[in-house]
Amino acid sequence: MTIAQAAFLTGLSVVVLIILAFAGIVFAAARVSDGGGRLSVLLLRRMVRSPRERAELNRWAFYLHRISGFTIFAFLAMHIVDVSLYSFSHRVYDNVHSLYATPVLRLFECGLVFAVLFHTINGLRLLAVDFADLGIAASTRVLGGVMVLTLTLGALACWFIMRPVF
């Protein structure tokens, strides 16, 4: 492993730690202000009740939206720097960038794709909520569609990303 590769992996580890810390802050604040950010039996029991009760899912979408957005930003901050290596030395860029093709990084990319897809599609839902003036029941129904689309497109993208490994 070269020094540049070690620096990249260190940077990536820091990014992952920062993302986990941010998610911790979001859920800690949720426990204080919203009466519960933990996935519990009680919550699951509430979810299977009437659609009105399931409107609580909008709150979970908010947490996911915030955490996925922060995840993308934290990665972007590092990605701008690692791509910029191209402009200083093609050899160093190729050396560092070859790590992106390793199985572990490919798994990370799959996670990132899920984050981008959820943040994008849920973001479009939030636009629809404002512009079509959707109520809580309708926006919760659309959230179901957001999840289905995210998981389907995400699985498809993962198939493309992981295929060379097998």
Add this chain to the structure above:
Amino acid sequence: MSATLEPEAAERATTANARRRLLGYLAVRVTGLLLAVLVIGHLVVTHVVTDVAATDAGFIARRWSSALWLIWDWLMLASALGHAAAGVSVAVDDYARKPVTRRRLHRILVVLVVALFVFGSYVIAKDVYS
């Protein structure tokens, strides 16, 4: 704080605040719509059409020989950083209780985002003028 201001000044401050928030609201949605196209397109090009193992220096050289991709990448850089700055700034307001911490975090955020924008733009400009 607004309670200590004169009524007229307080009204001006409220209007300015409302205008700033409206601008922020619009900026997040406009950049968000742009990013929906730019980022998904970026991922399709670097992970589906091309395998990530093939995105070496030659791949960037080929892509950046076209003005479309230079504009695409710079627009993505600018809108992603603007969108992120607005989003993280709201999160800072939500989670940082003390005004001092809040100001400090906002300042760090602005410095980070501006530095990334200037650096990224420099890298793209360097390629254009070389």
